[in-house]
Amino acid sequence: xxxxxxxLRSRQVITPEGTRAASVAVAGGTxxxxxxxxxxxxxxxxxxxxxxxxxxxxxxDTHVHINDPGRSEWEGFWTATRAAAAGGITTxxxxxxxxxxxxxxxxxxxxxxxxxxxxxxxxxxxxGGALPGNVKxxxxxxxxxxxxxxxxxxxxxxxxxxxxxxxxxxxxxxxIAGFGGxxxxxxxxxxxxxxxxxxxxxxxxxxxxxxxxGAEDSAVAQLISRARQFDARVHVLxxxxxxxxxxxxxxxxxxxxxxxxxxxxxxxxxAEEVPDGASEFKCCPPxxxxxxxxxxxxxxxxxxxxxxxxxxxxxxxxxxxxxFATAWGGISGLQLSLSAVWTEARRRGHTLEDVVRWMSxxxxxxxxxxxxxxxxxxxxxxxxxxxxxxxxFTVDPAALQHxxxxxxxxxxxxxxxxxxxxxxxxxIVADGEFTEPKGRLLTRDH
Numbered sequence: 001x002x003x004x005x006x007x008l009r010s011r012q013v014i015t016p017e018g019t020r021a022a023s024v025a026v027a028g029g030t031x032x033x034x035x036x037x038x039x040x041x042x043x044x045x046x047x048x049x050x051x052x053x054x055x056x057x058x059x060x061d062t063h064v065h066i067n068d069p070g071r072s073e074w075e076g077f078w079t080a081t082r083a084a085a086a087g088g089i090t091t092x093x094x095x096x097x098x099x100x101x102x103x104x105x106x107x108x109x110x111x112x113x114x115x116x117x118x119x120x121x122x123x124x125x126x127x128g129g130a131l132p133g134n135v136k137x138x139x140x141x142x143x144x145x146x147x148x149x150x151x152x153x154x155x156x157x158x159x160x161x162x163x164x165x166x167x168x169x170x171x172x173x174x175x176i177a178g179f180g181g182x183x184x185x186x187x188x189x190x191x192x193x194x195x196x197x198x199x200x201x202x203x204x205x206x207x208x209x210x211x212x213x214g215a216e217d218s219a220v221a222q223l224i225s226r227a228r229q230f231d232a233r234v235h236v237l238x239x240x241x242x243x244x245x246x247x248x249x250x251x252x253x254x255x256x257x258x259x260x261x262x263x264x265x266x267x268x269x270x271a272e273e274v275p276d277g278a279s280e281f282k283c284c285p286p287x288x289x290x291x292x293x294x295x296x297x298x299x300x301x302x303x304x305x306x307x308x309x310x311x312x313x314x315x316x317x318x319x320x321x322x323x324f325a326t327a328w329g330g331i332s333g334l335q336l337s338l339s340a341v342w343t344e345a346r347r348r349g350h351t352l353e354d355v356v357r358w359m360s361x362x363x364x365x366x367x368x369x370x371x372x373x374x375x376x377x378x379x380x381x382x383x384x385x386x387x388x389x390x391x392x393f394t395v396d397p398a399a400l401q402h403x404x405x406x407x408x409x410x411x412x413x414x415x416x417x418x419x420x421x422x423x424x425x426x427x428i429v430a431d432g433e434f435t436e437p438k439g440r441l442l443t444r445d446h
Contacts, residue, residue, distance in 0.1 A: 001025045003032060006425050007041050008384065010050040014057070014356050015376050024055065026382040029424030033378055050386055053419055056356050057376050058090025058122075058383030059338060060363040062147075063237060063261065063309035065330065066092070066124075069115040070100025075314045075403050081121040081439055083335040083401035085429045088385030088418045090122050091364070091373050091442070096129035096150050097161040098313075104129040104161075105137045106144045113441055120439030121428055123383075125367065130172040130183065132162055138175050145443025147367040148182030148235070153219045154190040157284070157329060163190070170226055177232035182367075184235040187219035188285060200325030202277035207324035211286045213241035220244045224251045224258060233257040235366065238311045240266045240285040242295035249304045259306045259366060262296050264340045265331045267308065269408060279320045279327035281408045283313070297348055300358060307362040308355075310337045317406050332402045336395060336409050338385070339416040346415060352389060368444060382425035391417040 001007060004025035013022040013034070021037035041047045061084065067074040084092055094112070096103035103109050103126055116124055128146035130138060138149060151172060152163035163186075164172060176183050192215035199206040220236055224247065227234040236248070239262050251258055265283060270290040274281045281287055299305040313330025321327045333340070338359065345355050364374025372381050394413045397405040420430035428435050 001033060001035060001039050001045070002042055003027050004042065004045050006046045006048065008048045008050060008055055009037060010055040011037065011052050012054040013376060014054065014353055016361070019353060024376060026425040029382055029426075031376060031378050031380050031382050034376060054352060054387045054389055055376065056088070056352065056385050056387060057360045057374055057380070058385050058421065058423070059088055059359045060091040060369065060373050061089050061309050061312070061334065061337070061359075062093040062363045062367050063311045064092045064094055064334065065098055065313040066094045067098045067314070069111065071098050073316055073403070074098065077116045077119040077124065078437070079401060079403040080312070080334060081124065081437070082434060085121045085421045085434065086401050086418065086432070087335040088338045088387065088421055089334060090383035090385070090421060090423050091125070091369065092122055093125045093127060093147055093367055096127050097156060098158050100160065102129050102161050103127065103146070104131055104134050106140045109141060109144055109146065116441055119437055120441070121434065121437050122423065122439045123442050124439055125442035125444070127184065129161060130164065130176070132164060132168045135171055135175050138172065138181070139179055142179055142181050142444075145445070147444050148184055149176055150184050150186070152186040153222070154186070154188040154193055154215070156186070166222065169222070170229075173226050173232050173234070174230050177230040182233050182235060184237050185223055186237050187223055188215040189218035189222070192218055198325065200323055202322050202324065204271065204274040204276055204278070204281070204324060207282065208271055208286050208288070210325070211284060213243045213288070216241035216285055217244045217247070221247060224248075224256055227258055228256050231257070236260045238263050238266070238285065239296070239305065240288055240292070242292045242299070245295065245299050245304050260304065261307045261309050262300070262305050263309060263311045264333050264337045265408060266296055267293060268340045268344045277322040279322060279324055280406050280410075281331070282320075282324055282327050282329045283311070283331045284329040301350070307366060308341055308358040309363060310334055314402055314404050314406070316404055320406055331408055332404070332406060335400050335402065336407070336414065338387070338418065339393075339414040340409060342389065342416040343414045352387075369442070382422060384422040386419040386421070388417040388419055389415065391415070393417055
């Protein structure tokens with residue numbers, strides 16, 4: 001502790017070795033030591049005694065649509081990162097859509113970075129996009145520091161980000177594999193979607209039928225086949241179909257380099273409880289039945305599903321119409337993700353260590369930030385969330401920091417109150433009070 005500038009002390013510190021009473025020393029924004037709870041604090045060193053509140057590593061959310069610039073009325077770097085900080089998230093990776101322009105060339109990446117500069121309360125990195133016809137842009141984007149490439153196998157919902165057909169997927173993946181990159185994929189098969197009944201209207205059951213599990217299962221099979229062909233690294237985004245789990249487990253056992261995420265809404269909300277016309281619950285792929293949710297939890301527990309991310313995808317309230325066919329598909333979850341997942345995890349017998357593994361350690365590893373993020377360990381950034389795990393709150397949309405306060409969690413009582421959030425040893429929010437933005441823009445390997 002001798003070179004510390006700050007010591008945070010808690011009876012519950014979640015470290016890679018487990019949860020224990022400890023003192024965490026910080027200097028220069030970096031964790032320098034994790035020592036005994038009662039380790040002497042040198043004279044002049046600031047001590048923050050957190051008592052029984054849990055000190056956990058700041059969460060790393062690798063699937064966020066900030067929509068800035070171009071659709072900043074939907075969200076924006078300022079509001080998205082405030083919401084993230086309020087929820088204990090200290091690092092975001094921004095998806096290449098639904099901003100205008102999308103992050104599909106180096107010039108467009110620079111435009112995105114300029115829009116973010118000086119306006120982020122958390123650290124922010126960027127995904128690139130793989131589109132039909134932009135294979136030539138993939139390596140330059142990789143060299144410019146994006147963390148990987150997002151692709152759709154079915155229509156994305158915005159015209160400026162078209163999906164890849166099978167041949168275009170092969171060309172993009174061959175290029176990305178050639179320089180050791182990562183392709184992250186919205187996996188729904190458009191043939192299955194077009195064959196499904198498309199009735200529209202307010203009934204959630206009709207919307208669910210329009211996005212069948214088979215669309216995910218078929219697209220995942222296609223992705224596995226191409227990953228095996230090119231020995232490529234691929235990642236399945238926002239898995240909702242539990243039917244895809246056996247083929248994922250088998251492919252991984254066979255050496256295919258595939259990882260998988262799911263989202264808080266698939267783990268905490270069920271189709272049976274969605275009211276008709278309540279399009280705040282609409283997302284693609286959709287929230288499915290309770291029995292499906294049980295299998296997703298089992299897959300998290302056994303490691304078939306690697307991590308949990310928000311897929312925060314907001315819009316203005318007017319786009320959330322009562323017709324599930326035309327309403328914008330996306331759920332806003334940044335501020336509530338930790339509490340939502342913890343509420344259901346604790347009910348199912350999981351621990352906060354599990355939640356940290358799914359929402360911080362493994363997400364950091366996914367994008368190669370695990371040498372600095374995702375753990376309370378010496379040499380890592382001093383990014384923390386302080387959580388009162390047994391306290392509850394009722395979700396009030398008016399209390400959210402999201403630009404548009406539409407939420408599927410309204411009125412729910414959740415466990416886990418985030419007391420404060422710290423970025424590189426500086427408290428950036430406590431009890432609803434924020435500092436000026438202190439976030440940095442991250443690039444791969446930096």
